[in-house]
Amino acid sequence: MQTPNADPSAQPSTPEPSLGKARQGLADTWNGVVHWWLTDVSGTVDQVAVIESRRAECRLSARYLLMTCMSAGIAILGLLQGSAAVVIGAMLLSPLMDPIMGVGFALATGDYKWLRQSARALAIGTLVAVLFTALVVWASPLQTITSEIASRTRPSLLDLGVAIFSSIAGAYAMIRGRLGTIVGVAIATALMPPLAVVGYGLATQNATVFWGALFLFVTNLTAIALTATAMARAYGFSSNLSEKQTRFQTLLIVAVFVALSIPLFLSLRQIVWEAQATRQATGVVESVFEGRATVSQLAPNFERTPLRVSATVFTPEIVGDAEERAERLLRRSLGVEITMSLTQIRVGSSAEAQEEAQLAAAREEEAEAAAQAEDIAERLALLGGVPVEDVTVDRSRRRALVRARPLDGASLAAYAEIERRIDSTEPEWDIRFIPPLRPLPSVPFEQVEEEDGTDASFAPTARGRQALALVAWAQSRTGVPVRLSGPADAVAAARAALVEQGAEVVARPQASGYGTVTVAWTTGE
Incomplete structure (x- = not known):
């Protein structure tokens, strides 16, 4: 419906110029990214x-x-x-x-x-x-x-x-x-x-x-x-x-990934449901004993039909119909058929029940910690090429150290990557992988143009920054000082960067200026 004062011939204004500029800006950005990638x-x-x-x-x-x-x-x-x-x-x-x-x-x-x-x-x-x-x-x-x-x-x-x-x-x-x-x-x-x-x-x-x-x-x-x-x-x-083959190949890749994702998603959903069912079963068992008992172990068997849940409970008072009540509540909560098996261990009070459960948990945690330490020692020994006895493991401080044997074709970067991979799987542990004295990488520098028009400065290239990080890591692991040689200004900059990371460095500058810094171990000097 038009208002009395509306002009039917009037056309609403549209921000076409603004939209055109936005589209052009996006197109230019995209073309710039494509050019950068291709070049x-x-x-x-x-x-x-x-x-x-x-x-x-x-x-x-x-x-x-x-x-x-x-x-x-x-x-x-x-x-x-x-x-x-x-x-x-x-x-x-x-x-x-x-x-x-x-x-x-x-x-x-x-x-x-x-x-x-x-x-x-x-x-x-x-x-x-x-x-x-x-x-x-x-x-x-x-x-x-x-x-x-x-x-x-x-x-x-x-x-x-x-x-x-x-x-x-x-x-x-x-x-x-x-x-x-x-x-x-x-x-x-x-x-x-x-x-x-x-x-x-x-x-x-x-x-x-x-x-x-x-x-x-x-x-x-x-x-x-x-x-x-x-x-x-x-x-x-x-x-x-050809262009047609390229399009077909792209569609095929997407179709295969979609086909794989469907059953894997269903499997992941089942795993999540089982984890939630385990938490709900623990809560149901605790509610049956009105919070006075402590669940020590709970082991659901999802492979059986109906689903079977076994649990061990420390309780100050034996509850005769605990299994039936827990089974009924869990069946209602999960919506599936359940059979419950409860083993009740009587203790003097609810406090003692909690203490018994804590002791059982502590013993289990101690056994798991010992197994974890043994597993870490075995992995370090395997990757370091040494016997397990040569791996130093401090369980109280969660530290593990191994001095690796030289491996054919393995560079310092490979040893650093091995340590990083093991360390990432054990975030609570401090893993130290001591490499052999392999050749150290050189540190190239490049000229950096300043945006404000001032004189250009020099800084390590991307490869140079990686080399400095690797040198600092290797020096901290081996404890052997490193020697820097090359143009004086570049040596000074590389030395400052390494000292900042805690490395022990000996500088041997040559002519002034910037260039590539050569890094070597100081052994034999």
Whole structure:
């Protein structure tokens, strides 16, 4: 309805000029980002060298099959023992990452001969690993499902996320030639352990374990290959693909990820429901005893139908119908059939019940702390190449230290990455990995233009800042002072940065000015 004074011919004003400027600004920003990426990022990659390197690592060879069998054997023995340290060792040895990455790069470039070569190596390696682990399990007297085995039979959406992030890091490391980070990628992705569990399920004829672990392996494999394809495409590896093939490839990658996400999301939802059900069961049991009792242990069995919940309770007074009441309340709360089994241990008072529960919890915590310390010592010994006895563990202060043996081809950056990876898995511990005296990186400087028009200054390049951080870390771990030599101004700047990080430095300046600073150990001086 129009108002009496309205002019029907009048047109509402629209901020078209403002919208046009906004769109133009966004377009210019986008074009700038694209130009920067094509020129300064993907344009600096030597695609020929990367492809030749990746192609060489994807061939089927006796070494590849031997390392696959050794990795599979270590993995299944670690899984049967429930030892995370041994399982990590298998991840570090596994050569399956190379053919999977080869599949991803071959898809990105449209090189189907390379794709067939990588897929053949991957299929044969996978089959050999499964059969070898099945043979080991069949010959082993230990065939119990440990926690390490069980944890790899229920993949969830989180596992897909781990595989995607790991593949991004792995593809980046391969494209940019920084292969030291592949150690951490292998640990995070965990390709071999689920494959070993597939062999375990085959040997024990356990369909649940077999299919669950196989789904986890396929999830990791697919996510790594397709994410590597996307990363390679982003860096310009698509010379043999037409525009139509590129669109089809993009749609295929999205469709596969969506298809994988649905069952993994359902699995994650089930895991979350089980955690909530466990908390609710604890609350129900405590409410039945009106808060006077303390729940010591509660173990729900979600594999049984109906769901079975077992609990141990310290109570000053035995409650005759506790099981029936807890079962009824929990059935109403969860909406599923429940059978409850309560073990009541009578103590003098509610205070004593709490004390007994605290003592039981303390004993359990002490046992867990001892097991954790032993596990950390085993992992450090394995990665450091030393006996477990050579690892220093201080449980009271939560510190662990190992002096690593020299490993062929391992740089200081690789040792620092190993320490960082272990330290990230144990945030409450102070992990120290003392490396051997490997060559130290040089520190390049660059000229920095000031925005205010004043004279340009000099600062370490991005690689130089990484080198300074690595030198400071290595000096703090070894305790051996480092020597800086090169242009005087650059040496002074590098020395100041290292001293600020607590490093012990000896400066040997030469001519004045800036340039590259050479860093070396002072041993033998």
